[in-house]
Amino acid sequence: GQQVMQIPQYQHVQEGEDFTTYCNSSTTLSNIQWYKQRPGGHPVFLIQLVKSGEVKKQKRLTFQFGEAKKNSSLHITATQTTDVGTYFCAGSIGALNFGKGTSLLVTP
């Protein structure tokens, strides 16, 4: 089926550093959703982007949807230990296609 590619697979940062994860699709997406999964937990919905070029912010998190609706990014400013987890993008191309996720580790 259609794929949503997500990079990097892992990211290890010092607390206070910034973090970015990227998603790309070869096909135009209807929308893109972002989820966070803490270790041992389940995916929790963060945000949905629908419009071309859309940018949304949630405190230290900034989400962007590309102009062509084929790529998206999640940027965290000044990471904290509570940001630890795996961040998944999920692109809507008929069905919801999850990226492989980026596992973020934050060292105090």
Added chain:
Amino acid sequence: DTEVTQTPKHLVMGMTNKKSLKCEQHMGHRAMYWYKQKAKKPPELMFVYSYEKLSINESVPSRFSPECPNSSLLNLHLHALQPEDSALYLCASSLDRGFTDTQYFGPGTRLTVL
């Protein structure tokens, strides 16, 4: 109520056992989903129910049998599973089946097949 509940939280079963996983939501959502998630992997879609009817079966083996008794409940019946079926089984729901709606995930059932 914005919660999807799943029972049991953990399940250990032998390959000859029959067990069922249960999922419930009271958000008035008309689409419900079963996903399978292996460690360090994204959720993989198994089944989609829309308005209590099975609308998508992602070529899942027949040893997994879904059931939607009503709009709030979703079951997954398990029979003659294999050790490689051990995984986290997630239930999710959304307002409708268009996949453009937010999916709300339950906490999952962590299944171990011996």
